[in-house]
Amino acid sequence: MTNSAALIAEARTHLGGPPGPLRVGRDPVNLPMVHHWCQALDDQNQAYLDEEFAAETRGHLIAPPGMLQTWTMDAPRGAELMGSNDHVNRLLDEAGYTSVVAVNYEHEYVRELQHGERISVRSSAEDLSEEKKTGLGLGYFTTVKHEYLTDDGEVIGIGRMRLLKFKPPAAAPEVGARPTPAIGRDNQFFWDGVQAGELRIGSCNACQTLHHPPQPICRACGSTDMGHTVSTGKGVVYSHVTHHYPKLQGVELPHTVLLVELEEGVRLVSEWATAAKPETTYVGQQVQVSFTPVPGGELRPTFTAVS
């Protein structure tokens, strides 16, 4: 048996076990706390607030039933005051199911409460599910039962809260930094342009033919006298493909790769400035260059759609 399974098995031994000690409400049911509640919730029920109405109907003011648990709310307790429910929660924590979200909150209001009545509560673990796979992660549903009593032991309300105690899923793995480009004499101008906020395209100083990616010799005339020009950055999507798998360093998946045809006539491989949106990418889509940090923080030429 794994350590975790042993802890869960121990938690089950507490189900139906004795409730924790009676916790006595700090103050009896009282008008100032009712006023505070009614003002905060904007509840103007005469049964809670109007003494004259109360005298003519029930004979007395009542407390809002929704305040039942409020009368026994208190600061966290020490280990010596733990009941079966506290033990179940502690063991689930130790087994790694440390996160909690409430799923159900149910009450039976046996009778209405009057001012001056002191309310106590005793709480017990009622149920612990099998391990469940949930949208939030692996976890256990637990039900705690609260019995609310007056000083002479009359049960005036029963509450049940069902909680999901779950293991927070591991954070998405970091994609790491995008590999840095290999920069040499032939393409230095291109990457300098990125830093300067310019999309630079290699051009032949002899015949003015444009080239991308950068190259040392003009394919048109064979000249090695190469310069560059600055693109307007406007173009259209010539083709696109979306990469889902395998993982790539420095790339958040899915990743839409764009082949953009610039209005100067050359094409370059790029990506969207924001998260991939394969479903809205189409051939012929008008795009405009922008310079955006990629994972790792370096700038890359990227594109945004223009309408």
Add this chain to the structure above:
Amino acid sequence: MTSVGTQLPEVRIDASVRNIVATAIASRDYQDVHHDVATAQVKGSKTIFTNILTSNGYVLRYVTDFFGPLSVIKTSKLRLGVPNYAGEVMTMRGTVTGVDGTLVTLDVKGSNSLGDHVIATVTLEVPQ
């Protein structure tokens, strides 16, 4: 005249920061996710959100506002859904699903921009 199918009028409740903090403290709920934005965010929430006692209180207020101050709430059963974050507006809707003498049963739903925050079944005694 209440009968099965009776619909309660919609009521909208603003979940302002002040409202969330005031209601949490009025119910003596000092959990930091109900008053401390920074801590709520560290714990994975967008911001502070309405506490459960208050959600229950709003469901019961919605029902007693309709049936009047002589009505007596017997049970409330809440299923909890999306959080009611600060900045949301929760719209309450209710439908009578059962009438048995003076005992009335309703479905009540409180929804915000994220979906259903609370789905409740409430029973109450409504004097004739």
